[in-house]
Amino acid sequence: MLILFRRHALRGLAAFAFAALALPAFAQMKELKVSAIPDEAPTELQRKFAPLGKYLEKEIGMPVSFVPVTDYAGVVEALAAKRIDMAWLGGFTFVQAKLRTGGTAIPLVQRAEDEKFTSRFITADPAIKSFADLKGKTFAFGSASSTSGHLMPRYFLLQAGLTPEKDFKTVAFSGAHDATVAFVASGRADAGVLNASVWDKLVESGKVDTSKVRVFTTTPAYFDYNWTVRGDLDPAVMKKLRDAFLKLDPANPEHKEIMALQRATRFVATKPENYHSIEQAAQSAGLLR
16 A cells, blocks of 8 residues: 555656646746847946836736846847847847747837838048948948848948948947947047937937038838847747737826837837848848858
């Protein structure tokens, strides 16, 4: 009888252990970990995320923490390694995350503005008025993995017959959009490129002297930023997150600060297909291996 009891007990423990392993990820989650590509200064990223994080905590019913990273590749690797659950990615970093995760990364939402995003080419040199005038000049991109600060501007330069490493005197990577403006303003680069949203924000806040640094051309539109989740996140959590973003309304006083910091009029659902052109541009520019 004792042996029989032990057998039943062991079977019960085994069944319990199997059931525990089979529980969905949400049942084991105690916190949602979020990160973002470091396309601006770390303090600015934290400032932008703080009210959004508090809002998401209420909507999904669990703590939400922001996990800073030092570079764009760090966000992609953290998502692939499941050290974070959701990330603010550019179009190119989403493509990289999709490939790195075997196609499992899921883009949830994007700002309406990201459906028609642009990059601004800037300079403090009065002689630079078009792409042709960049020949022989020093130039600054943002991060090498930036969609709006490198990939798409490079793609449009190539389309115009300019190969940066061949046609420019030097090519530098500032690391972030606001840093690119600093490069150009200080004379470290004759010209540079950054995303339109950050440029507009810097102008509005008086952090760039437009009597010296100016936009000389703007790219055609393309899809860019989105909020992406890891593919094995519980579907119920994904739905809560998507619904929370889609509910945000700048006309609602409780949402106004969030939307202002995110520089969004509204969030819309997105899908992987929206980023096929980004992937094609990366391949044609030789930036995907």
